Amino acid sequence: MRTLKFLLRKEFLQIFRNKLILRMIFALPVIQLILLPYAATYEMKNITLSVVDHDHSEYSRKLINKFTSSGYFILTDYSATYNQALDQVENDKADLIVEIPKGFEPDLSRQNETIIFLAANAISGQTAGLAVAYANTIIKDFNNDVRTEWIPQSQLNTIPVIEITNSNWFNPLMNYKDFIVPGVLALLVTLVGFILSSLNIVKEKEIGTIEQINVSPIKKYQFILSKLIPFWILGLVVMTIGFVISFIVYGIYPEGSFWVIYLFAGIYLIALLGFGLLTSIYADTQQQAMFIAYFFMLVFILLGGLFSPTENMPDWARYLTYINPVSYLIEVMRMLVLKGSSFWDLRFHFLVIIGFTIVFNGLAIFNYKKTV
Structure with missing residues (x-):
């Protein structure tokens, strides 16, 4: 435990020394949540x-x-x-x-x-x-x-008239921003969790500190946890900032429980961080890691149902969404923010994301070799 504490201290020092990461953490939610809901809209006017x-x-x-x-x-x-x-x-x-x-x-x-x-x-x-x-x-x-x-x-007065009344559930005003903002929140969490963790081990390789860690008595699980925990915390911080901005700018407040939101987001981040570390293990340079992260992020977003429902996709694309962790977070965020779904309503999503967590982190631990 003492070893893990020192490793975490090292990771946080490295993060906060990088001014660019700090700017990304606080500027990214503000810029994307203000611009994207207005730019990425299907409401046709003018x-x-x-x-x-x-x-x-x-x-x-x-x-x-x-x-x-x-x-x-x-x-x-x-x-x-x-x-x-x-x-x-x-x-x-x-x-x-x-x-x-x-x-x-x-x-x-x-x-x-x-x-x-x-x-x-x-x-x-x-x-x-x-x-x-x-x-x-x-x-x-x-x-x-x-x-x-x-x-x-x-x-x-003698002509029969059928009067139609309608009710719009979960989004009464049919405001597209209420639909897109929860998806953008999921995108922010994904960006921080996946891209930053993808660059983590690669950076150690480039500056040469990975060899020092490999010859030290640090256990494999301690090293993996020291890489996961800082970005796990940062991901939840970014999501919190996103919720505050959503409430201030758009007046969007989750109908569901915050405990369920953060529980699912916490498990999701562990899964995504494991996948990011897995890509970081195989990449030799930060350019390679960025290219791999960009490729997967593009696939995750396009097949995640962020801008249009996955039901509108062709069958082959809809099957791919089942192995896309981002699609589950986007759906859960909308169910919790708009519908007020409970933990029991999301039990299937929890089981799937736990499966992703076990697979991605298991592969990351198995493939990381403490060799010089």
Whole structure:
């Protein structure tokens, strides 16, 4: 125990002598939690709109006003022809074209039908799909308003009406930030736990102190624990800072128990630190360790369900998420922060992460050789 105490003291001294690590520990949560939820959002607003109105009627003006007052579209161009509007799309000045045909109001009044043409800039398929979906909803609402205006009040009272009420659970306002912030917290814990631990043993190799440790009477488990514990504590500190920032900036407070959150995060960090040490054992330089860490972090994030649900992934990718520890932390953070899940609700996640902990740390201990 006395030996471990001295080793931990050495590790903490090395960490706090590195000013860059200290800046990362405190600056990383602040920057990522403030920037990412605003930058990484699927809420489509301010869609630029180009209108080609061949009718210039009262109804066409009402339809255009319906678009601009929705809060999703900004009218940036009013073209005389479709080709002029298409030039705006090609110059990235418009995302959607709405072409209203000549005779729009007469056809709607006399024949009870008309045609509106929509053309979307589909370079980003998601943006185009949402823009067209919003436009279809707005046109449908406009159509209902027109029908209501034409139907006499006496007949309107006799028409059957189905009133729909809805309730949004766990995220009542459907705020995307409430969805992304718990995932960013999981990402912060992963960055600190995995990348810093990946560089740990490699740094000892580069400065030559690993040989001194190998010839000393330090036991293998003492050396591994001395490498795990400091970054385990730092990971929990970063998560605490993240929770404080989430509450101050976004007003997000976990619905679940903090004890369950920190218990799962503590076990998760042990697993991830073991994996980081395992990569550090095989790497000979810090550049190699950074490359390996970057590769795995990219895979972990893309297959972790941070930006989109894992259920939307193809089958082969969804199977890979089962062996991705980051996906379990992201899911647990959202379940605890938004749903208020209990320990019993997360029993399967606990069992899986404990399995990762045993495997990664077992491999790290087994593969570390005290040889010169």
